[in-house]
Amino acid sequence: MSNKHFNNFxxxxxxxxxxxxxxxxxxxxxxxxxxxxxxxxxVPINPNHDKIGDLTCYKNVRDYKDKIDLAILAxxxxxxxxxxxECGKKNIKNVIIISAGFSEIGNxxxxxxxxxxxxxxxxxxxxxxxxxxxxxxxxxxxxxxxVMPKKGDIAFISQSGALWSxxxxxxxxxxxxxxxxxxxxxxxxxxxxxxxxxxxxRDKKTKSIVLYVEKxxxxxxxxxxxxxxxxxxxxxxxxxxxxxxxxxxSHTASLASDYNVYIGAFKQAGVTLCDSLISAFExxxxxxxxxxxxxxxxxxxxxTIILTNAGGAGALMADYLSEKGFSIVDKPIDILGTxxxxxxxxxxxxxxxxxxxxxxxxxxTPQSMSEVKKTAEVIVEFKRQAKKEVIALFLGxxxxxxxxKIFEEAEVPYFNTLExxxxxxxxx
Numbered sequence: 001m002s003n004k005h006f007n008n009f010x011x012x013x014x015x016x017x018x019x020x021x022x023x024x025x026x027x028x029x030x031x032x033x034x035x036x037x038x039x040x041x042x043v044p045i046n047p048n049h050d051k052i053g054d055l056t057c058y059k060n061v062r063d064y065k066d067k068i069d070l071a072i073l074a075x076x077x078x079x080x081x082x083x084x085x086e087c088g089k090k091n092i093k094n095v096i097i098i099s100a101g102f103s104e105i106g107n108x109x110x111x112x113x114x115x116x117x118x119x120x121x122x123x124x125x126x127x128x129x130x131x132x133x134x135x136x137x138x139x140x141x142x143x144x145x146x147v148m149p150k151k152g153d154i155a156f157i158s159q160s161g162a163l164w165s166x167x168x169x170x171x172x173x174x175x176x177x178x179x180x181x182x183x184x185x186x187x188x189x190x191x192x193x194x195x196x197x198x199x200x201x202r203d204k205k206t207k208s209i210v211l212y213v214e215k216x217x218x219x220x221x222x223x224x225x226x227x228x229x230x231x232x233x234x235x236x237x238x239x240x241x242x243x244x245x246x247x248x249x250s251h252t253a254s255l256a257s258d259y260n261v262y263i264g265a266f267k268q269a270g271v272t273l274c275d276s277l278i279s280a281f282e283x284x285x286x287x288x289x290x291x292x293x294x295x296x297x298x299x300x301x302x303x304t305i306i307l308t309n310a311g312g313a314g315a316l317m318a319d320y321l322s323e324k325g326f327s328i329v330d331k332p333i334d335i336l337g338t339x340x341x342x343x344x345x346x347x348x349x350x351x352x353x354x355x356x357x358x359x360x361x362x363x364x365t366p367q368s369m370s371e372v373k374k375t376a377e378v379i380v381e382f383k384r385q386a387k388k389e390v391i392a393l394f395l396g397x398x399x400x401x402x403x404x405k406i407f408e409e410a411e412v413p414y415f416n417t418l419e420x421x422x423x424x425x426x427x428x
Contacts, residue, residue, distance in 0.1 A: 131161015152178020160312020301358020
């Protein structure tokens with residue numbers, strides 16, 4: 001892969017959005033508005049529209065006559081293969097596949113078909129089931145994060161996109177802290193950690209690299225590239241425990257190997273393994289990120305359920321609680337990053353009269369479609385009616401201020417970082 005082609009993921013001139021929508025609450029509408037804000041040349045693709053807003057909308061990516069540097073697929077999984085073939089015929093070399101519905105739900109053959117198509121047309125793709133990329137210095141944001149973080153010198157490579165929305169929001173008011181780039185890898189169908197470690201090792205804006213890992217696809221290649229990287233690399237590994245591993249499998253089809261294998265591999269590769277995301281970013285930036293908020297230790301029932309809109313956060317929380325002796329009921333319930341307040345209500349309503357658990361931890365990361373205030377109100381009402389022990393883990397910074405006030409008034413315990421929750425929750 002040439003570095004020139006690779007750069008088109010982060011500094012494209014023309015971007016095609018396949019699955020563009022005029023509905024601003026849908027993925028295709030949210031991404032279109034974010035791309036428009038970047039000031040780039042945007043090519044919306046949707047066979048049902050001739051125009052979306054002021055933009056000409058094309059039926060097919062090949063109907064656009066000029067060059068396209070980057071294509072983003074935000075269509076139902078049924079249409080991904082056909083869309084990727086059209087990108088190949090258009091000679092588009094870089095594709096981001098936001099669409100889910102592949103190996104993370106057992107559709108391995110569908111994902112293998114994407115790999116075959118990419119090889120045939122000599123394309124590179126990120127995903128599927130990914131969150132996109134972000135380059136703050138270029139004002140490019142193809143993610144669902146609620147905020148655009150400040151530009152800086154840290155690159156974040158993650159298998160969980162929602163963890164980006166959490167960290168971007170949490171760090172937005174921290175002076176001197178920012179990012180040179182972010183990439184969500186999703187299922188690792190094609191491009192993987194080593195590809196982007198190599199990219200950011202050459203990137204002049206990047207001084208350090210942080211990884212959120214559920215699995216490494218090609219261990220030897222990863223270790224070799226990390227060894228050759230002159231910049232410090234800090235990693236957080238999910239799937240340390242059985243429950244965390246189960247969560248990783250359902251999140252990105254990542255069957256975790258023995259944790260001790262990763263410890264040894266990271267050490268040989270010169271990668272610093274960290275016990276939390278905040279710790280990794282503190283080491284990468286040289287800054288203290290957690291404020292000393294006065295927190296009470298919270299004791300809850302040992303049999304707990306985790307409900308989340310962020311698979312990665314659910315996997316990490318399952319690890320943390322399992323290590324403390326909690327009994328996690330099944331694996332975390334992942335209602336996906338598109339979850340609205342109503343989605344949280346429906347998921348919680350199904351649990352209201354159940355007696356197989358003592359407590360519930362509700363995780364929310366601030367994404368463009370998140371309804372933070374409404375979801376906080378849903379949690380408060382659940383606590384009032386169900387008489388269950390509830391902890392709100394609303395991950396972020398400024399986006400969570402209003403929700404925090406709601407929780408304080410209703411006396412619902414809440415935390416804004418995974419680390420605060422890990423260090424202050426124990427069972428009765």
